[in-house]
């Protein structure tokens with residue numbers, strides 16, 4: 182998606198009311214990365230239409246002058262002059278898809294620094310959101326796992342998945358069907374090297390999926406592992422983020438809990 186000269190194409194990550202009638206929107210664009218914008222009269226004004234709805238991709242005309250509001254500390258804001266919907270999300274009616282899309286938004290809000298151009302993150306988010314919309318709902322968790330893995334690559338804190346961290350054998354060379362994830366090392370140990378069987382057990386298929394998730398575009402990944410196995414991967418990835426991304430140890434990413442459901446078929 183390209184921004185035209187007059188506007189900025191953005192996804193809406195979060196909105197909240199400000200004062201009585203205004204709305205502050207946290208947006209993600211190709212050129213500006215994550216940033217916040219003030220939509221005066223955004224609560225009711227018809228000129229914004231559905232352009233400020235979550236997950237919507239809209240073209241925003243922005244006043245480049247920045248605003249500082251005394252009671253909003255964390256962000257510099259720009260002002261939305263007008264906005265036009267380019268694409269509405271196709272998530273309606275699926276709790277899993279809505280939870281997955283919410284997880285994408287929360288992860289961007291928590292781990293991507295504001296006011297920093299991140300075209301690859303814009304593209305990744307856009308592709309992940311489209312994949313969640315297009316694929317069956319039971320694939321959502323797998324897309325979110327792939328998204329998290331790609332985010333860890335972007336942050337430079339990706340887990341090391343190709344070899345056992347002790348004997349350095351590859352997945353093909355080791356015995357058994359599972360390995361043991363080591364959060365603090367961001368790696369795994371094979372059964373033969375781990376006599377005490379401590380740590381988080383992940384199936385070989387899950388490791389393979391994670392490996393492919395880091396190598397391939399999100400729409401091209403062919404997932405092998407079951408949903409249940411991916412729940413275990415999510416468990417590991419949450420711990421991984423908490424361990425390696427500053428600030429995430431203080432509060433978990435709330436939206437992820439809705440993706441873990443004991444009644445899902447395996």
Ligand SMILES: [Zn+2]
Pocket residue numbers: 345346347348349350370371372373374
């Ligand atoms: Zn080993």
